[in-house]
Amino acid sequence: MAETKKCPYCSEEILIDAKKCKHCGEYLDDTLRPKIQLPETKVVAKEGCFLQTLNVGCIIIVVIIVVIILIGIIASLQR
Numbered sequence: 001m002a003e004t005k006k007c008p009y010c011s012e013e014i015l016i017d018a019k020k021c022k023h024c025g026e027y028l029d030d031t032l033r034p035k036i037q038l039p040e041t042k043v044v045a046k047e048g049c050f051l052q053t054l055n056v057g058c059i060i061i062v063v064i065i066v067v068i069i070l071i072g073i074i075a076s077l078q079r
């Protein structure tokens with residue numbers, strides 16, 4: 001009888017040499033795992049949103065500073 005081990009994903013008995021679980025379909029060898037299911041896209045999307053909100057905040061701050069400078073220039077010209 002072939003040696004078996006427990007699948008770390010579904011705890012079903014699988015062959016010790018198995019590269020892929022026959023019960024849940026998970027790859028036991030990371031080198032064989034398809035690189036489609038990387039969660040990096042979500043991280044990138046979050047960073048993009050963060051950067052976008054940061055950019056909007058920067059633009060608002062810059063506009064406020066420019067308005068304050070313009071008000072100062074106008075006030076100094078009216079003396």
Ligand SMILES: [Zn+2]
Pocket residue numbers: 007008009010011012021022023024025026
């Ligand atoms: Zn499994």
